[in-house]
Amino acid sequence: MLSLCRQSEALYVSLFNEGGLDLLLDRKHPSCREPFLTAEQQQELKQIILTYTPAKLGWNIASSWNTRIIQPYIRERYGGTMSREGIRKLRLS
Helix, strand or coil: CCCCCCCHHHHHHHHHHHHHHHHCCCCCCCCCCCCCHHHHHHHHHHHHHHHHCCCCCCCCCCCCCCHHHHHHHHHHHHHHCCCHHHHHCCCCC
């Protein structure tokens, strides 16, 4: 009904049984989905963000990156979409 994988469903039931809604709504627990970007692509993106400004790459006039700029960059560079929350969760720092 929720279009979740079995591991996520089992995790959510377990969290709810253990700590109720407070623990269930705690966003520190990862889902079982594979990340959209591979480890190599994440490393490449990290290097781009650390090395270039969006303005230098012609993406924006901004001098620093944010999720609103990274989101379309990922779509064009890697051919897929990611939510801004998903981008925030990437280990780029």
